[in-house]
Amino acid sequence: MKKIIACLLTLAFVAIYSCSGNKVDVGKEPGPALPPESVYNLETTWEDQNGDSLQLKELRGKIPVMSMIFTRCAFACPRIIADMKAVASQVPGDKKDKVVFVLVSFDSDHDNAARLKQFASQMQLDDQWVLLHGDPEQVRELSMILNIKYKKQPDGSFSHSNVLSVLGPDGVIEGQSEGLGVNPEMLTSKIEDL
Amino acid sequence: MxxxxxxxxxxxxxxxxxxxxxxxxxxxxxxxxxxxxxxxSFAQGGMVKIPTGTYKGFYENSQAEKIRVKTFYMDVHAVTNAQYLEFVKANPIWSRSKVSRLYADAGYLKHWESDFKISRDKKMDNSPVVNVSWFAASAYCKWKGKRLPGLEEWEYAAKAKPDHSDIDKIILNWYSKPNPVTLPNVGSAPSNSYKLQDMHGLIWEWVYDFNSVMLEGDSRSNAELNRNMFCAAGSAGVSDRKNYAAFMRFAFRSSLKANYTVNNLGFRCSKNVE
Structure with a gap:
């Protein structure tokens, strides 16, 4: 009898121990390692329109739709935002809470948190939108990853290509559209598959 | 003093x-x-000081102001295989088998024998390292306390005439030949008046903002940038239409992505003048 009790006790201990052990593991590990081609491997820190700092990997698990703009941009940027809104309006229902729209500024000199916030309200962007700025070097690096080309002009404005990227939950670029006024279905169909 | x-x-x-x-x-x-x-400084740090100056940009329209470049230091030679090996040894995440595909495509250092070995014979040690991506080149320069030259800096420095020869002839002659199996050592092409060597005639070189050039088929509809260069009016916006070599360089740059590696594309580093 004593043996059985000892046995049961041991089993109970093992069970509790392994259980609590599991819990700790879950808390410690955010998930499997990032795929090597994930944008979330970038270690740089950005600031958003609310003045909070953010690393892109904090978006893990979401489905970001990303592009790059600058707030003083008169022509192409409002149009690319319109294209993103078109995507927003066609996101399938079950993906709505996962999709997040990310705009990163080219203009490290002028676009700070306050300016981005003002721009967001001017463009009527809700809290599904994240607007980021950082130093010129990290902006150049991100542009390389997203295949966006740009050049600062002597007057301080930026010439740039217009590329929309959809990232998967692990930060891998799953789809891109280039140009203005593109059919949103190209991207929404990708989002559906994720 | x-x-x-x-x-x-x-x-x-x-x-x-x-x-x-x-x-x-x-x-x-x-x-x-x-x-x-x-x-x-040429003798010591392997860099020369490029003086402040202006130059006529290749693809700015003719009314545009000249491009002003502030003084900076530039490596006399492109980075060699042996120098790059030192970097890889010190930073194994940049070795061939460890590097992330985000930062370099599958051709990365494909001309090397293995992760930490260039080749059995020492032939390639002093030839310029190629098959390196923009990210790899940037990381190397950072490790050295330097940076990649800007596109405008590179073009400005490369415009300096070689000591005794016609720059266009050298370039076109180079373009017309296929790449040799083993690239010549750095320093094999004549130096220009800034004492920089091999700016033309050996390899193509990465620049920091190579992605500021857009010459894709969609440059009419998409990018506002550089429409002066290749839009409907042919090349009317280009400042020197006979500069075939520059056409080639800009077209090549526009075709690159930052993780691409190419077997005749290497780099040299620059540095600010404090």
Whole structure:
């Protein structure tokens, strides 16, 4: 009898121990390692329109739709935002809470948190939108990853290509559209598959 | 040092007016000294100081102002395989088997024998390293306390005439030949008047903002950038239509992505003048 009790006790201990052990593991590990081609491997820190700092990997698990703009941009940027809104309006229902729209500024000199916030309200962007700025070097690096080309002009404005990227939950670029006024279905169909 | 010493001593003997004159002459003196310093730094750090100046951009339209480039240091040679191996040994995440596909495509260092070995014979040690991505080149320069040259800096520095020959002839002659199996050592093409070597004639080179050039088929509809260069009017916007070599460079740059590796594309580093 004593043996059985000892046995049961041991089993109970093992069970509790392994259980609590599991819990700790879950808390410690955010998930499997990032795929090597994930944008979330970038270690740089950005600031958003609310003045909070953010690393892109904090978006893990979401489905970001990303592009790059600058707030003083008169022509192409409002149009690319319109294209993103078109995507927003066609996101399938079950993906709505996962999709997040990310705009990163080219203009490290002028676009700070306050300016981005003002721009967001001017463009009527809700809290599904994240607007980021950082130093010129990290902006150049991100542009390389997203295949966006740009050049600062002597007057301080930026010439740039217009590329929309959809990232998967692990930060891998799953789809891109280039140009203005593109059919949103190209991207929404990708989002559906994720 | 000597100049400072002179000013200090002179200060005791001269009035303020004299001091201003002296200051100006010291400045002039400083300028002449700086050219000597250039020679010195060439010998020591493997870099030369490129003076501030302007140049006519290749693809700005003819009314555009000249492009102004501020003084900076530039490596005399492109980075060699042996130098790059030091970097890889110190930073194994940049070895062939460890590097992330985000940062370099599958061709990364494919001409090397293995992760930490260039080749059995030492032939390639002093040839320029190629098959490196923009990210890899940037990381190397950072490790050295340097940076990649800007596109405008590179073009400005590359415009300097070689000592005794016609720059266009060298370039077109180079373009017309296929790549040799083993690239020649750095320093095999003539140096230009800044004492930079191999700016043309050996390899293509990465620049920091290579992605500021857009010449894709969609440059009419998409990018506002560089429409002067290849839009409906042919190449009417280009400042020097006979500069075939520059057409090639800009077209090549526009075709690149930052993780691409190419078997005749390497790099050299630059540095700010503090």
């Amino acid at each position: 000597e100049n400072k010493f002179l000013t200090q001593r002179a200060g005791r003997f001269f009035t303020d007016k004299h001091r201003i004159c002296l200051f100006i002459s010291v400045l002039l003196c400083e300028f002449s000294v700086s050219s000597v310093a250039t020679m010195k």
